[in-house]
Every structure is written in structure tokens, then in C-alpha cells.
Amino acid sequence: xxxxxxxxxxxxxxxxxxxxxxxxxxxxxxxxxxxxxxxxxxxxxxxxxxxxxxxxxxxxxxxxxxxxxxxxxxxxxxxxxxxxxxxxxxxxxxxxxxxxxxxxxxxxxxxxxxxxxxxxxxxxxxxxxxxxxxxxxxxxxxxxxxxxxxxxxxxxxxxxxxxxxxxxxxxxxxxxxxxxxxxxxxxxxxxxxxxxxxxxxxxxxxxxxxxxxxxxxxxxxxxxxxxxxxxxxxxxxxxxxxxxxxxxxxxxxxxxxxxxxxxxxxxxxxxxxxxxxxxxxxxxxxxxxxx
Amino acid sequence: xxxxxxxxxxxxxxxxxxxxxxxxxxxxxxxxxxxxxxxxxxxxxxxxxxxxxxxxxxxxxxxxxxxxxxxxxxxxxxxxxxxxxxxxxxxxxxxxxxxxxxxxxxxxxxxxxxxxxxxxxxxxxxxxxxxxxxxxxxxxxxxxxxxxxxxx
Numbered sequence: 285x286x287x288x289x290x291x292x293x294x295x296x297x298x299x300x301x302x303x304x305x306x307x308x309x310x311x312x313x314x315x316x317x318x319x320x321x322x323x324x325x326x327x328x329x330x331x332x333x334x335x336x337x338x339x340x341x342x343x344x345x346x347x348x349x350x351x352x353x354x355x356x357x358x359x360x361x362x363x364x365x366x367x368x369x370x371x372x373x374x375x376x377x378x379x380x381x382x383x384x385x386x387x388x389x390x391x392x393x394x395x396x397x398x399x400x401x402x403x404x405x406x407x408x409x410x411x412x413x414x415x416x417x418x419x420x421x422x423x424x425x426x427x428x429x430x431x432x433x434x435x436x437x438x439x440x441x442x443x444x445x446x447x448x449x450x451x452x453x454x455x456x457x458x459x460x461x462x463x464x465x466x467x468x469x470x471x472x473x474x475x476x477x478x479x480x481x482x483x484x485x486x487x488x489x490x491x492x493x494x495x496x497x498x499x500x501x502x503x504x505x506x507x508x509x510x511x512x513x514x515x516x517x518x519x520x521x522x523x524x525x526x527x528x529x530x531x532x533x534x535x536x537x538x539x540x541x542x543x544x545x546x547x548x549x550x551x552x553x554x555x556x557x558x559x560x561x562x563x564x565x566x567x568x569x570x571x572x573x574x575x
Numbered sequence: 576x577x578x579x580x581x582x583x584x585x586x587x588x589x590x591x592x593x594x595x596x597x598x599x600x601x602x603x604x605x606x607x608x609x610x611x612x613x614x615x616x617x618x619x620x621x622x623x624x625x626x627x628x629x630x631x632x633x634x635x636x637x638x639x640x641x642x643x644x645x646x647x648x649x650x651x652x653x654x655x656x657x658x659x660x661x662x663x664x665x666x667x668x669x670x671x672x673x674x675x676x677x678x679x680x681x682x683x684x685x686x687x688x689x690x691x692x693x694x695x696x697x698x699x700x701x702x703x704x705x706x707x708x709x710x711x712x713x714x715x716x717x718x719x720x721x722x723x724x725x726x727x
Binding site: 285286287288289290291292294317318319322323326327335337339363386387388389390392393474475476 | 576594595596597598617618619620622625628631632633634637638639641642685703704706707708
């Protein structure tokens, strides 16, 4: 398959990239690892005359930690994130999600910003970022803004980004003590698979009362975008941190939060059933980690 | 428009002018005649085009050649020496880990990258290490045995 002709820009600073994006607007396609963009170009799903690669901008691939926050640059790769000590220690569900995406060959190139901007309902890193309450950091030549990641997705392949904007990174609050999280993806095989369903759960509990203080549950592949299971979350808050509560949350997520469709990867009924199971399992694992 | 890039492939320095829309796999095969690297799906699913780029195994069909300026690349052609085949290649021959041979260069480059990073992998680590490489003759068990035989 031949790639169509395009002009490639490789800016070395964010400022230069933003200026290029401003002057080219919708005509230019941003690219990081290229594992999605190049496939879409080869298959003629997307068309562009101009590609702006972000790979030469060193600061965009950094993972930086301050007192209470971690910032993940948009070009951090799956392999880099799974090997990062701070991600392994504080954000284990992101590590698991990054290890679930594609194959090891893809993970050496694929980036977290690319996975989000591709905006697949089945994207691996998205539920993991959602449960840690990540904010997406967005810049244009004349503006900077931050947005909770749950508000970033507008539909399959569609995000809140305007033509001049670039997603530069993710800001994550360091999770409190007595909290844990887990991510599970279900596919037909374990490698190079597009998820049938994927679920992430975060849970913070009070060791004195043994009750759930806070929880975030995110579901993938069961709606037009990855979603938060808000009904399940509300049901679980304040409940005893034990298996029966996790089961009830799973039931709420299955019956009320998810709206899956039938497709060749799985039926809506199967997806719905699995949401119940995986929500319960991820909550249980999150609780084990929190203890 | 072509851009001139310099890179090291199998310990040899190259300078070459490439179009921005040429993939690394195409540059290796059609410009440099390094046809050991195969093209299967061309979309990052099959792993036939696996090469080691700056120490990491990648699908060379999903890397733009112009973006490998300054890179160090290892391909299947770099493994054998005047003394003969590389020990991994010997093991594949020994264990019969080859049927049609199309997946072998990619499979062997993934194996090399796995063993470079982790000389004593577990069974799971070996199976995961080659999980991005498809073999349509379903020879995975013999491939697994060949890799397993390389452990110290």
C-alpha cells in the first residue's frame, strides 16, 4: 500500500508546531507515533497534504512529577509509560492499559496522545486516564486550556480540539493513600486486538469505616465514546467496600450506564454482560490494591 | 520533495535521499535492496517487517523513512557474519522453526530484541515477545522451542 504524497513538517518546539497548525488549520494532520495515522492514510480513510510530526519536540515525550501532580507528555509511548517508575507505582491501571494496546512492536511507537486523539470508543488508555481524573492540556498559538478528559470525546474519531489546537499532555493528580485502581480489557486474543469491552475502576476507601469514599468507573467500547459509569459510581459511594457492593455497582453499570451495539466483535448483550463482570472484577482488584 | 538522511544500518553508514511518504520498510527493500525485511499486511498487524530501531523492535511499515535520520537500525541481514549464521538463526534451523519462511525475518528480529533486553525470559515472556509476529503456517510451538533453547 502506498502512502499518498504529503509535506512533512517536523517542528522542534511547541511554539513552532502551534504556528504551523494555525497556518494550516484543518488541512494539516498532526502525527506522533504514526501507528494510526499512517494506517488510515494507507487505507485512504483520511486524506491530507500536510503532516505535522510532534516527535522532534523533546518536552512532549516527558513524564514529569511535582508534589501532587504528574504530567504525561502527549508523545510518551506505551513502552515508555509501562516502564516509568512513577506510572508503575502511582498509576498502575495506566501501566496495564499501555501494556494492553496493540503488540510490543506497536507499543514502541504508539503514543498516549495519539491514542486519545484517535478517539476510538475502544481506545485502551482512555478509561485508564478517566479513572485517575486526568485533565487534557490543550494549546493553540494564542490560548491554553485544560479540560476534564471525560469531556474531551465527542464521538468516534471526534474530539473537542479545534483546528488550531494541539493536545500537549495530560495532568493527573497523584492518587490519595488508601486508593487503588485496575484496568481490564477483553478481546478475542491477547495481542494486537481491538477491545470487545474495556473497563477501568478507581476506588478510595476509609480504613476506619471500611466504606467507599470515592470511586470512578470508566467503560470502553459500549458507547460512541469511552464513558464514565456515573450511576454505578453514585451507587457505590458510601457503601461498604466489599464484594456485594462491587457486584451491585457492576449491575448498575451493566443495566443503566452502558449502551453497547452489536457488531462483528461482539453482540450488545455479550458486551453488556461483560461490563457487569469486569466492573466488579476491576473494583475488587482496585480494593485489594487500596488495602 | 526528497530529504537527505544519514543513518546506520547493520553497522554500516548510509546517506540517502528519500521522499517524505516512503516508509522505512520500502526504503530498506526498494532503495537499499535489503529485501530480507518482508512486507505482509503493511498496516502493523503481522510483524513481517520487524526491524530494530534504536534498540526497540518496530513495524518498519509504520515508520517514515525520513524520520530515521540519525537512527541505528538492525535488520535480518545484519545477523549472520563470515563465521556463519547468528545463534538465533541456527536455533530456528535446528528446531525446524521455519515452514514457508515469510515470517522468519520478523520473528527472528523480535526474538533478538527480546533476548537483548531479557536474556532469560519465562515462557510467558517469550510468547508475549513474539505476539506481534504472525505465522500463518502455525509454527509457533517450534518457534517457541527455538527461542527457549537460547536461554543460558
